Amino acid sequence: MTALTANFITDNGVTMIDGLATGVLLFVIALGLSLVFGVMDVLNLAHGAIYLLGAYVAVALLGGGTKMTLLAFGGAVLLAAIIGGFSGWGLSAMVRPVAHRGHLDQALLTLGIALVVSDLVAMKFGNDVRSIPAPAGLDGSATIFGQSYPVYRLVVIVVGGLLAVGALYVIERTRVGSLVRASVVDPQMVSALGVDTKRLVTGVFAAGAALAAAGGVIGGPILSAYPGLDNRVLLLGLVVVVIGGLGSVSGALVGALVIGQIETLGVSLLPDHASFLVFGAMGLVLLLRPQGLLGKKEATA
Amino acid sequence: MSAIGADLKIAGVEAGYGGSTVLTGVDLHVGAGETVTLLGRNGVGKTTLMSTVMGFINTQSGSIHVGDEDITGLPTHARARAGVAIVPQGRRVFAPLTVHNNLRIAEGKHSGEWSLERIYELMPRLRERRTNRGDQLSGGEQQMLAIGRALLLGPRVLLLDEPSDGLAPAIVQQVMGIVRELAQEGITVLLVEQDLRAAFSVADRVVVMEKGRIVHESTTEEFRSDAPRARRLLGVG
Numbered sequence: 001m002t003a004l005t006a007n008f009i010t011d012n013g014v015t016m017i018d019g020l021a022t023g024v025l026l027f028v029i030a031l032g033l034s035l036v037f038g039v040m041d042v043l044n045l046a047h048g049a050i051y052l053l054g055a056y057v058a059v060a061l062l063g064g065g066t067k068m069t070l071l072a073f074g075g076a077v078l079l080a081a082i083i084g085g086f087s088g089w090g091l092s093a094m095v096r097p098v099a100h101r102g103h104l105d106q107a108l109l110t111l112g113i114a115l116v117v118s119d120l121v122a123m124k125f126g127n128d129v130r131s132i133p134a135p136a137g138l139d140g141s142a143t144i145f146g147q148s149y150p151v152y153r154l155v156v157i158v159v160g161g162l163l164a165v166g167a168l169y170v171i172e173r174t175r176v177g178s179l180v181r182a183s184v185v186d187p188q189m190v191s192a193l194g195v196d197t198k199r200l201v202t203g204v205f206a207a208g209a210a211l212a213a214a215g216g217v218i219g220g221p222i223l224s225a226y227p228g229l230d231n232r233v234l235l236l237g238l239v240v241v242v243i244g245g246l247g248s249v250s251g252a253l254v255g256a257l258v259i260g261q262i263e264t265l266g267v268s269l270l271p272d273h274a275s276f277l278v279f280g281a282m283g284l285v286l287l288l289r290p291q292g293l294l295g296k297k298e299a300t301a
Numbered sequence: 302m303s304a305i306g307a308d309l310k311i312a313g314v315e316a317g318y319g320g321s322t323v324l325t326g327v328d329l330h331v332g333a334g335e336t337v338t339l340l341g342r343n344g345v346g347k348t349t350l351m352s353t354v355m356g357f358i359n360t361q362s363g364s365i366h367v368g369d370e371d372i373t374g375l376p377t378h379a380r381a382r383a384g385v386a387i388v389p390q391g392r393r394v395f396a397p398l399t400v401h402n403n404l405r406i407a408e409g410k411h412s413g414e415w416s417l418e419r420i421y422e423l424m425p426r427l428r429e430r431r432t433n434r435g436d437q438l439s440g441g442e443q444q445m446l447a448i449g450r451a452l453l454l455g456p457r458v459l460l461l462d463e464p465s466d467g468l469a470p471a472i473v474q475q476v477m478g479i480v481r482e483l484a485q486e487g488i489t490v491l492l493v494e495q496d497l498r499a500a501f502s503v504a505d506r507v508v509v510m511e512k513g514r515i516v517h518e519s520t521t522e523e524f525r526s527d528a529p530r531a532r533r534l535l536g537v538g
């Protein structure tokens with residue numbers, strides 16, 4: 001039994017680490033999606049487009065060069081976060097008028113915005129896949145389980161992990177985080193505490209979008225940048241949020257880690273079913289726990 | 302008596318849900334530091350009136366003043382800052398937050414003489430349960446939490462909607478004891494209560510609502526002295 005486990009790990013360890021990197025990245029991306037749905041009851045289908053903006057910030061800063069310095073790359077992350085933050089702020093203002101008009105209206109509006117953004121990006125940068133190399137100094141490889149493995153992905157695990165821990169800390173431990181969680185369950189009562197919930201929602205929107213855009217840069221060396229990537233990221237984000245439970249932060253973390261493994265380990269073990277695995281997992285969760293793994297029952301009612 | 306409380310003036314207020322009008326012209330004045338209990342059968346609009354004062358629903362016409370300030374058109378959070386706090390029907394504590402965090406998010410520079418420490422002194426049960434989630438509390442504990450949360454807002458006007466609902470008699474007495482203390486602090490209290498004995502034990506005055514308007518006002522003593530009239534007004538046997 002232990003020998004079997006050991007074998008499994010040497011055979012698949014690298015794939016699992018890859019899954020962890022994907023999972024951590026997915027969490028950074030999906031958190032905003034989940035929280036915006038939680039506090040505003042808005043399904044923001046432009047979330048993938050925000051990620052795309054971030055990825056193309058990296059493309060633009062790369063210019064004609066082959067790779068960025070570490071400092072430039074860090075600057076790209078920061079710039080993307082700022083652009084993402086402002087985009088989220090603008091989005092929340094655009095979405096507010098339809099916030100109480102049902103999910104179909106919101107979906108149409110945010111999807112429309114997403115299409116415009118990705119078209120503008122395609123006009124500016126073309127339809128080709130643009131690769132974003134890992135920054136200088138992090139572009140080497142390490143040896144894990146006897147295999148060579150890109151260092152950058154390990155860095156993604158660490159940096160993404162730190163972002164995830166930071167976000168969880170803010171949500172779970174600070175006063176603002178408590179207000180956000182309270183707003184997920186009863187925004188009206190939060191406003192009765194003297195809190196301007198519109199500003200709170202705008203803040204959540206902006207912070208979530210900043211994370212997604214930063215994720216676009218950080219994930220660049222793994223996922224590259226191309227028109228259509230926004231849809232893939234959005235879809236994965238939605239699956240993560242549905243699996244974890246809408247509005248639940250720890251749920252988003254669990255969902256992201258699960259999907260990360262399915263995307264890598266699952267696909268490597270069951271290559272013939274690759275395209276179904278993610279949605280199969282989502283269907284299974286929805287069948288067994290419609291409110292998501294860590295969601296509250298009321299959340300889906 | 303201290304000058305904490307402000308008077309609450311409700312004049313000709315009409316309000317309701319969607320297209321329907323539930324409040325059909327409410328006139329009610331609660332003096333500064335006074336405790337008034339609002340009685341009435343189920344569905345006459347008591348909670349609707351509380352929600353209208355808090356700004357959960359908009360007034361269709363009429364005006365609401367707290368002290369000199371006209372709060373009629375203000376959003377809920379601005380009304381809270383003007384000194385209105387609510388202990389709503391059903392308590393509405395934040396289920397995913399601990400007792401401590403439920404209270405902490407209400408605390409701020411507006412808290413005035415109220416502090417977390419003082420709430421825990423007033424309601425020691427909350428201190429014992431401070432690390433429990435809101436949905437792990439008993440009904441009585443939730444009620445105390447909702448009251449504590451409201452007090453940390455440093456209210457000048459406190460709206461209490463059926464605080465005794467679902468509580469054991471001993472707990473009702475305890476909650477009413479707290480309400481009495483608040484009244485002594487000088488806070489203006491508007492109380493909706495089905496438990497008449499509890500209501501009479503704290504109220505200076507009684508007002509009765511029927512079909513969305515106030516149909517009777519008197520002192521508590523006067524109201525109690527005419528039992529047949531009370532029965533007729535409240536429709537109780």
Ligand SMILES: Nc1ncnc2c1ncn2[C@@H]1O[C@H](COP(=O)(O)OP(=O)(O)OP(=O)(O)O)[C@@H](O)[C@H]1O
Pocket residue numbers: 318323341342343344345346347348349350390
């Ligand atoms: N959210 C709502 N949407 C639509 N109608 C509502 C809503 N809440 C209450 N009503 C209606 O408004 C009327 C007054 O309800 P309200 O809750 O104010 O009564 P109440 O006097 O507080 O009753 P109770 O003693 O049962 O708490 C009722 O006819 C009720 O059906």
Ligand SMILES: [Mg+2]
Pocket residue numbers: 347348349390462
């Ligand atoms: Mg009621």
